[in-house]
Amino acid sequence: MxxxxxxxxxxxxxxxxxxxxxxxxxxxxxxxxxxxxxxxxxxxxxxxxxxxxxxxxxxxxxxxxxxxxxxxxxxxxxxxxxxxxxxxxxxxxxxxxxxxxxxxxxxxxxxxxxxGPQFVKDNNDYAATLKKAPGLQGRAELYEKMNKLYAEKDSAGLAALQPEMERMRKESDSLTKQWILQHPASGIGAPLLSYLSDMTLEEKESIFNKLSASAKENGPAKRLAYSIRVNKLTGIGSMAPDFTQNDTLGKPVSLKDFRGKYVLVDFWASWCVPCRGENPNVVAAFNKYNSKNFTVLGVSLDQPTGKEKWLNAIHQDNLTWTHVSDLKFWNNAVAKQYDIRSIPSNLLIDPSGKIIAKDLHGDELEKKLAEVL
CATH class of the missing domain: 2.60.40.10 (Immunoglobulins)
Structure with a gap:
């Protein structure tokens, strides 16, 4: 999905x-x-x-x-x-x-x-580049079909179209990268770069550095620059920056309080359907390894009026570990500190406070814990 x-x-x-x-x-x-x-x-x-x-x-x-x-x-x-x-x-x-x-x-x-102005002309040129690409013929029709299947909740139909959609997405990403590099002064370069899905931040940084100064004077470019900076501070092998946020009873909890244990910092929210779907995997990992120096610290991106829903979700999903939140939705201070732009998201920290893995979902979490514990 x-x-x-x-x-x-x-x-x-x-x-x-x-x-x-x-x-x-x-x-x-x-x-x-x-x-x-x-x-x-x-x-x-x-x-x-x-x-x-x-x-x-x-x-x-x-x-x-x-x-x-x-x-x-x-x-x-x-x-x-x-x-x-x-x-x-x-x-x-x-x-x-x-x-x-x-x-x-x-x-x-x-x-x-x-x-309209030059940025519109650039956009039209970019759109034309994708439209005439042989490998992307029929893309609009494919997406319309997927829209229909999604509305009908036809999971099997969506799964059948997934390989072709993936092929087209990779082709589109490749052409987008080429277009950006060929137009380093274009204002739409950084916005396009920010949407390349499978490219690492290191790869994006390499392209971003080739853009002109004027091409970086917009919101998407500034956010991408921020993500690049944060990634250097929170990448695998880095020491996790400390933070403090209140738990469900209003008591301050700090990341440093968990020093000496393996801790999964889990970003989620009660309103996030994929998060709720992932919770059973986190519960299984916690139940299996919490006696082996492992725990979880939940950071919720629930909304200012969502405290009751947050607490109910903790109870309903049997999330029996420590939870914190400032109830500021996407402006959650910890989420912004770690540049969390989608959830569920997590990072695994070792007893010394070092980040050793990120975004472990499904069987990946259990496998990583089996490896280190």
């Missing part, structure tokens, strides 16, 4: 990378979409970490968005027509200064064509 979600993100990118504002200059997005009725709400929000949400109503056949973004804060935005998520009503959009147009015959954003 992880790669399926990445595939959907990859599908959105070529059609969506299209705007951002440096400086406090006005950005206007003018959409002309055939048969789009008046009176619908269009919502847009930044993916860069701020909580701003804006909206505007459609007129007959289109809508206009006007916004301002601070210097160096160019970023991905989600633009969505209506509140429910539908097949063609949402798009991931990279905003930069200038006047951007969206034209299409509908429904909604289906087959929309973008026009």
């Amino acid at each position: 992880k790669h399926y979600k990445q595939a959907i993100a990859a599908l959105l990118l070529p059609a969506a990378l299209t705007t951002v504002v440096q400086a406090q200059q006005n950005t206007t997005i003018t959409a002309t979409i055939k048969d789009l009725p008046a009176g619908q709400w269009v919502y847009w929000s930044s993916q860069g970490g701020d909580d701003r949400r804006d909206s505007v109503q459609t007129t007959a056949g289109g809508f206009t968005i006007k916004t301002n973004i601070a210097p160096g804060e160019a970023d991905f935005y989600i633009i969505k027509i209506g509140k429910p998520y539908g097949e063609h009503n949402v798009i991931l959009y990279y905003l930069d200064k200038g006047n951007i147009t969206i034209k299409g015959n509908g429904p909604q954003f289906k087959d929309a064509v973008f026009g």
Whole structure:
């Protein structure tokens, strides 16, 4: 399912990378979409970490968005027509200064064509590169089919398409890497690089260092630079940075309190379905090895209003180890300190405080513990 979600993100990118504002200059997005009725709400929000949400109503056949973004804060935005998520009503959009147009015959954003400044032209060139690639023919149809199977909860059908989807994803990643290296001054280079799924941060750093200074003046580039810095501090073989956060009773707990034991720092949340699905594996490992100098420290990314759900999930899933959280969702201080961008995620620390493994899921966790204990 992880790669399926990445595939959907990859599908959105070529059609969506299209705007951002440096400086406090006005950005206007003018959409002309055939048969789009008046009176619908269009919502847009930044993916860069701020909580701003804006909206505007459609007129007959289109809508206009006007916004301002601070210097160096160019970023991905989600633009969505209506509140429910539908097949063609949402798009991931990279905003930069200038006047951007969206034209299409509908429904909604289906087959929309973008026009505007250089970053839009770069995006169109990148999209054309993927579209004409022999190895990616039929990709849109494949993703549409996977969307349908996902909606129908057809796991067998999705599994059957997985090998071809994986092949196309790898082909797309390869072409994306080539495009970035051929356009080192493009503002969409770092955003594209951030979406390459199977590339290590070390590999991304090598490409990132080849981009021009101006190409790094946007949100995705800054986040990637931060991830690279944190990775050097929290990579396998590094000493795990200490942290302190309150447990379920409000008592401060520090990572250093576990020195002398093998400890799995497990990032999860009660609302995270994959996390809840992984919990039985963590429980099995804890029950098997907790008498052999091993324990777990759960760090929850539950929301400010989610304490009861957090506590209920601990009880329901039989998570009988120490748990901490500041209940700040994705702004959890420990998650940000360790640059955790998806969950479930974990890291295994040895008795000296050194990180010896990361993201051990399923049988991988048990195998690693059997190796070291």
